[in-house]
Amino acid sequence: MDNFLKIISKPDNVAIVIMLLMVIFYTWWAFHQSFENDRRKRQGKPIEGENDKKVEVWHSLVRIEMLVTMVLIVGLIIWSIVLDAPIEELANPTLTPNPAKAPWYFLGLQEMLVYFDPWIAGVVLPGLIIFGLMALPYLDINPKGSGYYTFSERKYSILIYCFGFLILWRFLIAIGVFVRGPGWLWFWPWEEWDHNRIVFQYNVDLTQLIGIQSRSVLGFLLGGLVMLLYFGLGMILPYYYWKKRNSEFLIKLGMTRYIILTILFLTMIGLPIKIILNLTLNIKYIWVTPWFNI
Numbered sequence: 001m002d003n004f005l006k007i008i009s010k011p012d013n014v015a016i017v018i019m020l021l022m023v024i025f026y027t028w029w030a031f032h033q034s035f036e037n038d039r040r041k042r043q044g045k046p047i048e049g050e051n052d053k054k055v056e057v058w059h060s061l062v063r064i065e066m067l068v069t070m071v072l073i074v075g076l077i078i079w080s081i082v083l084d085a086p087i088e089e090l091a092n093p094t095l096t097p098n099p100a101k102a103p104w105y106f107l108g109l110q111e112m113l114v115y116f117d118p119w120i121a122g123v124v125l126p127g128l129i130i131f132g133l134m135a136l137p138y139l140d141i142n143p144k145g146s147g148y149y150t151f152s153e154r155k156y157s158i159l160i161y162c163f164g165f166l167i168l169w170r171f172l173i174a175i176g177v178f179v180r181g182p183g184w185l186w187f188w189p190w191e192e193w194d195h196n197r198i199v200f201q202y203n204v205d206l207t208q209l210i211g212i213q214s215r216s217v218l219g220f221l222l223g224g225l226v227m228l229l230y231f232g233l234g235m236i237l238p239y240y241y242w243k244k245r246n247s248e249f250l251i252k253l254g255m256t257r258y259i260i261l262t263i264l265f266l267t268m269i270g271l272p273i274k275i276i277l278n279l280t281l282n283i284k285y286i287w288v289t290p291w292f293n294i
Contacts, residue, residue, distance in 0.1 A: 001189060001190050003189075003192050007178055011083045011084050011085065012104075013178075014079075016174075020170065023166070023170055027166065030149060031151065034158075035151060037150050038150060038152045041150075041152075047150070098182045098183065098195060099183065101180070104176075104177060107172070107175075107177060108168075108169050108172035108173045109121055110176055110184075111172045111173075112125065112172065115271075115274050116294075117294075132264045135264070138257070139260065139261050141249075141252045141253055141257075142154060160265070163268075164268055168268065168272065181193040182194070183197065185197055185199055201282060204281075204283060204284065205285045206286045206287075207222050214288040220288065220289060223285075223287030227286065227294065231266055234265075234266045235259065235262045235263075239258065
């Protein structure tokens with residue numbers, strides 16, 4: 001554990017540790033507030049934050065902001081005195097650091113490069129993330145839960161967002177910072193980083209598991225069929241399930257928003273599926289084409 005303690009105490013990692021702890025705390029606090037409001041609603045009591053009276057910006061809000069600013073300034077001063085700035089020597093063009101890591105906010109993308117080609121991990125997935133965040137206000141048809149904490153009224157939206165934000169983003173960043181060592185190999189917290197460590201991993205494509213070459217015509221067609229079935233059935237089956245039940249949700253959502261929502265959701269779920277396939281079956285690609293690989 002000495003190596004792990006050394007990693008988390010590095011000046012450029014202290015802020016990441018604080019950020020992760022704050023994310024955990026405020027996530028817990030938000031769920032605590034949500035469950036408390038749900039309990040109050042079941043008991044017929046008013047929901048906290050729903051009918052609060054307005055307060056004046058001056059002096060109520062400005063006073064709180066001023067106190068927070070003072071605390072932050074004092075904290076930054078103490079931080080700068082106790083810890084050195086994470087500034088290294090001038091870059092040496094003849095020496096490549098090992099491990100070579102991107103800035104912390106890109107480590108999630110660098111971790112995805114282990115499982116995807118650069119055009120997917122560095123372009124497609126970040127683009128879909130940005131598009132999905134911009135589309136959220138237009139895809140959300142639930143008017144409840146606005147202005148107050150609640151879980152029961154927006155459970156699916158909350159769980160999906162938390163899965164994407166905490167597991168597929170913050171968790172990947174934590175892996176890149178604390179677990180990935182020399183050669184971008186996996187080192188557990190209790191393991192020392194060995195720069196001479198070599199791990200042999202024989203990756204195969206999905207069609208090779210059944211004896212079909214992935215770059216053959218049959219492998220191309222079979223891989224494309226797998227992708228088509230994944231997105232096709234992932235869109236059709238929920239649609240007919242909700243339509244058979246005369247779901248009001250499906251009627252309000254509409255076909256256009258349903259297609260966009262399911263494509264974003266299936267792409268998001270495809271990320272952990274591909275990671276699990278790589279870690280368990282050493283699958284590198286599901287679909288190999290002359291132009292791109294997935």
